[in-house]
Amino acid sequence: MDDRDRAWRGLLPARFASMTLRTRIVAYVALVTLIFSALAFAGVYRLIIAMDQRRLDDALRSLAAEEANHLATRGFTFGPSPDVDVEESGPLLKHGAVYDEAGSILAYVHFDRAPPQFDSIPSKKVDVPFDFDFRGEPMRGMLSPIPGQQSKRLLMAVSRADVEGDKVFLARAMIVALLFNVIWVVLLVHRVVGRFVVGHEQLADAARRVAAGDLTVRIGQQVKDPEIAQLAIDFDDMVDRLDVLMRSQQQFVAHAAHELRSPLTTLYGELQLALRRERSVEAYRECVRECLESTERLKMLAEDLLTLARLGGERTETMETVFISDVVQAAFREVGTLAGERQVELDVQEASAYVTGHARDLGRLLRNLLENAIRHTKVKGRVLVRVIVEPPQVVRIVISDEGPGVAEEDRARVFEAFFRSAQTRASHYEGTGLGLAICREIARAHRGDLALVSPTPSDLAGACFEVLLPLVGFDRVSRLPSSLPSVG
Ligand SMILES: Nc1ncnc2c1ncn2[C@@H]1O[C@H](COP(=O)(O)OP(=O)(O)OP(=O)(O)O)[C@@H](O)[C@H]1O
Ligand SMILES: [Mg+2]
Structure with missing residues (x-):
């Protein structure tokens, strides 16, 4: 995870960041669907309500104009009794009242007891609809001038209770539709995304189990998606290698402990024996020699x-250019004594070659x-020893x-580390069995390799x-062949 990813994750709630990919995608889509659907539904809701209101206002306006004309031609009587003739038109009950220029009620109809008293009647604009409450009931009204009677105003009003009821119903219906929409989208996305991320989930699960130390996990052929399938194959390969590595490491530690135990046991036994009773100088000398041998083996x-x-760790020293002939000559000198003991002749066919590495x-x-x-x-x-340059x-x-x-x-x-053939074990030479393992590591650390090959006629x-x-x-003029005299 890089820094940007970390920072981004830091902004998310911890629980969200730890969810599976599928859950996160579903959560994202649900959130986006909810926001956009809510915005869309809110827009539609406002549009429907606005259209309803406009229809109501238009009806109110034409009704008010009609009633005002009617009043102008028929006239009306002053008094508290309902006198204004407001006809029913459509399903809404219309309320009517006539006010004088000071706002006093001159006549009314369909208003329970008395119509509302408006202080602002003189200043209220005519032909502009407005909302008001009449005895707890929401109403919409409009003032109209009565032709020929400038000082009088006709108020036409209808109850808004039905409209308000419609609004609540519409809002509830839309909330239910919104929830259904989100649930449907969540189910759909969960199913569709599930088909795509099933491989990711298996991979993530397998990786978690490997991290917990279970190296028996393999994904195998279960994944359908070709890219994830390749990833699964690579993952299985990696776990295979990890498994082999872990096993060889355990084996290595077991071998190392075993190899360390033998000389330590000898050392311990010899020293215990030496202390148990008085011995001759010669016996002590023998004991010390045994101890020394074991110590030497431990040291080796x-x-x-x-x-x-x-060799397995990070190297800090820089590599240098190494002339192979120098290395060969130096190695010859170091094994000279051993070669002398066995009267072995060391031959070399050198070609002058340079490599980069650690001499x-x-x-x-x-x-x-x-x-x-x-x-x-x-x-x-x-x-x-043959040095062959292959440019x-x-x-x-x-x-x-x-x-x-x-x-x-x-x-x-x-x-293999600690491997010694049965023949070598039977011989008196007690090597550690690490020599060739070290050699191969050195060769590989130099981007090369070491192999046991079949000898050619030249070998x-x-x-x-x-x-x-x-x-x-390399130098074109090679020093071929050069033979060292037998050291023995
Ligand atoms: N030139 C060789 N001829 C035959 N067998 C060999 C030869 N070189 C190595 N081997 C076999 O490979 C085994 C491993 O060699 P390696 O050098 O790793 O260990 P070693 O020589 O036994 O001990 P060490 O080198 O650690 O002192 C040897 O024990 C031997 O059985
Ligand atoms: Mg060896």
Whole structure:
């Protein structure tokens, strides 16, 4: 999640942000539908009410004009009794009253007891409808001049109770319609969106379970949408790799603990034995030697583990240009003693190649491979290193020996941490089994690789390991072949 996303999420209520995608989409659509439908319904409501009002006003106006003419021709008598003849027209009951210029009532009809007393009659505009309350009843009225009698005004009024009732009914009907509209849209969107986001939901659910530590989760073929289906395949691949990684890590820790325990047990036992009773100087010396051997093994193991951890972590040192010949020569010098002990001849066929990397690590890579080759080659045998430049990109370093090679069933496992073949375990050499794992890590850290390959006719017939590294430069005049004299 980037900063903008975080900021945006910060504006949303926490509960909303934690909803599923489907719920959020439905909530958005429901909200938008509600707002727009409410606006539309409100507009329609106002329009209908305005049209009703206009119809009523038009009817009132024509009625008032008609009655005023009628009064002008027929005349009317003053007094409290209803005298103004207001005819019924349409279903509305019309109320009429005649006022003099001071606002006093001269005559009225259909007004219960007496018509309303308006202080403002003289100043009220004629022919303009207005609302008023008469004994708790809402009414709409209009003042009209009576032709020939300028000082008198005719008030025509109708009850607005029906209109108000219609308004309430219309408002209720619209609210019900609005709710139905929103519910219908929510159901529809929930269903439609559900079909689209079902893959997202499965993915999100699977990701949540993986985050909680369940690496048995797989999405498989359940998703129909092609893009999400590809995402599901990638997700399953990722979980597969994660699973393998977790397992190998657990296995690694178990192996490491086991490897650490053996020398520690020896050390502990020897020291306990030494303290139990008095011994001869020679026996003590033997005990100290045993302890030293175990300590050396522990030290070796700790160093190898540290190297592996260092290679797997972030590197801060910058890479330099490394001349492969220098690395080979340095590695030869380091394994010289071991080669001498086994009277092994070290041969090299060099091509001058440059790579970028860490000289120390590349040195360690070659030394480990040479040590293995020297240990497994026959006594007085040979170990051959060939540096082959393959412009423009690759340099291959092939190390072969005259040993028995790696058994078919072990070939896939030699690069596993702590793996040692049964043969090697039976021999007196007690390596940690981390050598090749470290070598491969080093090669890969240099964007290269290390593989156990079949020897070509140019190689020796035993085990043959090939290091591939990206080439950054080479000299055309190679120093081929150059052979070191047997160290033995
Ligand atoms: N040149 C080789 N010939 C035959 N087998 C080999 C050769 N190199 C490695 N192996 C096999 O691969 C196993 C793993 O090698 P690796 O270098 O990782 O461990 P190691 O040599 O046993 O111990 P370490 O290198 O950690 O001291 C060896 O134990 C051996 O069985
Ligand atoms: Mg080794």
